[in-house]
Amino acid sequence: MVVQVKYNSNKSSRTMEGSNQKVEANILLLGAENVGKSALAVRFLTRRFIGEYSDIESIYSSSDRIDGREMSFNIWDSLHPQNCEMDGCISDKQLQWANGFILVYSICDRASFNVVRRQVQRIRQCKSKHAGATAPIVIVGNKRDLKHRRTVSSEEGTLLALSSDCGFFEISAAETYHGVLLVFHELLDLIREAKALRKGPAGFRGIVRSMSAVFGRRRTE
Numbered sequence: 001m002v003v004q005v006k007y008n009s010n011k012s013s014r015t016m017e018g019s020n021q022k023v024e025a026n027i028l029l030l031g032a033e034n035v036g037k038s039a040l041a042v043r044f045l046t047r048r049f050i051g052e053y054s055d056i057e058s059i060y061s062s063s064d065r066i067d068g069r070e071m072s073f074n075i076w077d078s079l080h081p082q083n084c085e086m087d088g089c090i091s092d093k094q095l096q097w098a099n100g101f102i103l104v105y106s107i108c109d110r111a112s113f114n115v116v117r118r119q120v121q122r123i124r125q126c127k128s129k130h131a132g133a134t135a136p137i138v139i140v141g142n143k144r145d146l147k148h149r150r151t152v153s154s155e156e157g158t159l160l161a162l163s164s165d166c167g168f169f170e171i172s173a174a175e176t177y178h179g180v181l182l183v184f185h186e187l188l189d190l191i192r193e194a195k196a197l198r199k200g201p202a203g204f205r206g207i208v209r210s211m212s213a214v215f216g217r218r219r220t221e
């Protein structure tokens, strides 16, 4: 079940003037069970860590001003299906919906790191087939406050991110808001860049189309 929550954080009021151009983004939060996906979403939206989270799948809507640019975004806090080994457990519907991904694992849970590895592969294969562009992904190693129970090293996280062209952060959603903020801002930045890149060639095609329309008309006069 997916529940849509309209969340009005009113964050834009604390930032400065900027371009009026509004960018929209759909962010899909993925990862194994119990890694802190809901903790990340709630921390970003409310700045709070509440400790226990419902296991209802939710989509939150909010907006913010980043680098002076208004962005509105939806965050889909997904549920990881049980007994799902294939394809990183990401549905086609989720892949089509999202234009940016946050893949979360727990640094104390090697199995959750392997889930993220599979999810990166699935997204890269699917998005390159359908969109022809690199989908922005940020990988997050969460629960950094539990370093004494670590089973996934920072180097492994960094290496996975470098080899798959993803952003990477190790954070503790429990301990600080700042790390979570960096994760979301990095992804929103990447989505904005990706959208601008896609617009570039389209804009150029638009100019070519207008020019040929003019010349085309002349030829028929």
Ligand SMILES: Nc1nc2c(ncn2[C@@H]2O[C@H](COP(=O)(O)OP(=O)(O)OP(=O)(O)O)[C@@H](O)[C@H]2O)c(=O)[nH]1
Binding pocket: 031, 032, 033, 034, 035, 036, 037, 038, 039, 040, 050, 051, 052, 053, 054, 055, 078, 079, 080, 142, 143, 144, 145, 146, 171, 172, 173, 174, 175
């Ligand atoms: N120590 C520690 N615990 C955390 C951290 N982030 C989340 N948790 C805890 O981990 C547990 C799972 O957190 P959730 O946010 O519900 O994880 P989830 O990935 O959404 O879990 P599912 O809904 O089962 O998919 C909760 O008990 C959280 O309090 C963290 O940074 N450090």
